[in-house]
Amino acid sequence: MFSSPQVYGVKHKDESIRLESRSGGFFTAISDYVLENNGVVYGCSLNGDNSKAQHCRATTKTERDKMRGSKYIQSEIGDCYKRVRDDLKDGYTVLFSGTSCQIAALKAVLQKDYSNLILVDIICHGVPSPKVWKDYLEWAEQKYKSKCIGVDFRNKKKFGWAAHKETLQLKDYRGKVKCFHSEVFKNMFYSHYTIRPSCYKCPYKDIMHPADITIADFWKIDSAIPGFNDDKGVSLVLINNEKGEKVFDLIKKDLIYQTSTVEKCMMSTMQRPFSKPEDREEFWDSYL
Numbered sequence: 001m002f003s004s005p006q007v008y009g010v011k012h013k014d015e016s017i018r019l020e021s022r023s024g025g026f027f028t029a030i031s032d033y034v035l036e037n038n039g040v041v042y043g044c045s046l047n048g049d050n051s052k053a054q055h056c057r058a059t060t061k062t063e064r065d066k067m068r069g070s071k072y073i074q075s076e077i078g079d080c081y082k083r084v085r086d087d088l089k090d091g092y093t094v095l096f097s098g099t100s101c102q103i104a105a106l107k108a109v110l111q112k113d114y115s116n117l118i119l120v121d122i123i124c125h126g127v128p129s130p131k132v133w134k135d136y137l138e139w140a141e142q143k144y145k146s147k148c149i150g151v152d153f154r155n156k157k158k159f160g161w162a163a164h165k166e167t168l169q170l171k172d173y174r175g176k177v178k179c180f181h182s183e184v185f186k187n188m189f190y191s192h193y194t195i196r197p198s199c200y201k202c203p204y205k206d207i208m209h210p211a212d213i214t215i216a217d218f219w220k221i222d223s224a225i226p227g228f229n230d231d232k233g234v235s236l237v238l239i240n241n242e243k244g245e246k247v248f249d250l251i252k253k254d255l256i257y258q259t260s261t262v263e264k265c266m267m268s269t270m271q272r273p274f275s276k277p278e279d280r281e282e283f284w285d286s287y288l
Contacts, residue, residue: 001208001240001241002208002239002240002241002242004207004208004262005207005208005214005238005239005240005262006238006239006245006248006259007236007237007238007239007259007260007261007262007264007265008236008237008238008239008248008257008258008259008260009024009218009221009224009225009228009234009235009236009237009257009258009259009260010024010025010026010218010234010235010236010237010255010256010257011024011025011228011232011233011234011235011255011256011257012024012025012026012028012029012254012255012256013254013255013256014254015232017029018232018233019156019157019232020065020068020069021068021069021233022068022069022070022154022156022217022233023161023215023216023217023218023233023234023235023236024218024233024234024235025233025235026215026235026237026255027043027067027068027097027120027215027235028064028068029251029254029255030095030118030120030213030247030251031043031058031061031064031067031095031097032061032251032254033247033250033251034093034094034095034118035058035059035060035061035064037093038092038093039092039093039094039095039116040057040058040059040087040092040093040094040095041057041058041059041063041064041067041094041095041097042055042056042057042058042080042083042084042094042095042096042097042098043055043056043058043064043067043095043096043097043098044056044067044071044075044097044098045066045067045071046066046071046151049147049148050137050148050149050150050151051133051134051137052073052076052130052133052134053071053073053074053075053076053130054075054076054078055075055076055077055078055080055098055102056080057080057083057087067097069152069153069154070153070154071153072128072133072153072185072186072189073127073128073130073133074127074128074129074130074196075098075102076130077102077105080096081105081106081109081110082109084096084106084110084117085109085110088110088114088116088117091116092116093116093117093118094114094116094117094118095118095120096117096118096119096120097119097120097121097122098121098122099121099122099124099127100121100122100124100202100204100209100210100211100214101198101202101204102121103119103121103209103210103211104204104210106119107119107210115243118212118213118243118247119210119211119212119213120211120212120213120214120215121204121209121210121211121213121214121215122214122215122216123209123214123215123216123236123267123269123270124199124202124204124269125189125195125269125274126189126192126195126196126199126202126273126274127195127196127199128185128188128189128194128195128196129194129195129196132185132188132194132287133185136184136185136188137168140168140170140180140182141170144170144172144178144180145172145173146170146171146172146173146178147170147171147172148168148169148170148171149169149170149171149177150168150169151166151167151168151169152166152167153166153185154166155167155181156232156233158181159181160231161217161231161232161233161234162231164183164186165181165182165183165186166181166182166183166184166185166186167179167180167181167182168180168182191277192274192275192276192277192280193277193280193283193284195274197276199273199274200273200274200275200276201273202273205269205270205271205272205273206270206271207238207262207266207270208240209238209240211240211244212239212240212241212243212244212247213237213238213239213240213244213247213248214237214238214240215235215236215237215238216235216236216267216269217233217234217235217236218234218235218236218265219236219267220236220264220265220266220267221234221236223264224260224261224264224265225258225260225264228258236265237257238265
């Protein structure tokens with residue numbers, strides 16, 4: 001690990017890729033590299049009815065595309081750690097993306113370093129309850145007498161990169177599709193009542209992370225790199241070690257990037273866990 005990460009503001013050169021991405025399209029760039037070299041990608045996607053998030057394995061870009069974008073729910077790992085180990089032993093290059101605690105858990109399972117493993121973690125605000133998400137989805141479906149066929153936790157296409165509004169695509173019994181735009185789930189998330197208890201004591205709220213590369217939305221972009229923000233999304237990319245540096249060098253031909261500093265990119269989510277609300281237990285007693 002470096003003593004301090006290398007810091008970049010990143011935008012994918014392909015505007016269509018950036019439009020489909022949560023921020024600047026860095027995850028697509030690095031996963032494209034892995035897939036184009038016969039590797040496999042592990043990441044988070046929503047299940048068929050959008051009721052839960054789960055980690056899954058992708059060997060094609062179509063499968064990988066389901067992993068793009070934010071999911072404000074705790075993901076189910078399932079047997080992914082075992083499958084990662086099997087893929088590594090079989091000689092595949094493996095990209096695993098997840099929260100810092102998921103990265104740390106994978107490293108604990110593997111018990112050794114693999115030269116063919118690339119680890120990418122996200123700067124995490126906290127992990128919301130899967131139950132609250134499922135309840136919210138059921139409430140929306142009942143309210144509009146429709147079935148949810150698509151979810152965008154942050155609708156960048158309609159509201160811009162900086163906005164935070166979730167969009168549900170709802171299909172009624174006639175087959176008519178409407179979009180429901182809301183801030184209900186977002187507001188529950190930022191209240192910090194619904195994040196899991198361990199998040200209040202997260203040991204990874206630090207500038208250094210357990211992954212080779214750390215990514216996030218570059219919310220400090222206007223002051224850190226003036227003129228770089230076009231409201232289409234900029235990725236904050238932290239290179240944590242030599243492996244991460246090597247991978248970045250291999251994919252930077254597909255990126256527009258500028259260097260920055262730790263001081264200029266620092267956000268509260270990189271410094272300390274959020275405090276547990278004093279009445280959190282009362283909230284859950286009432287909710288359940």
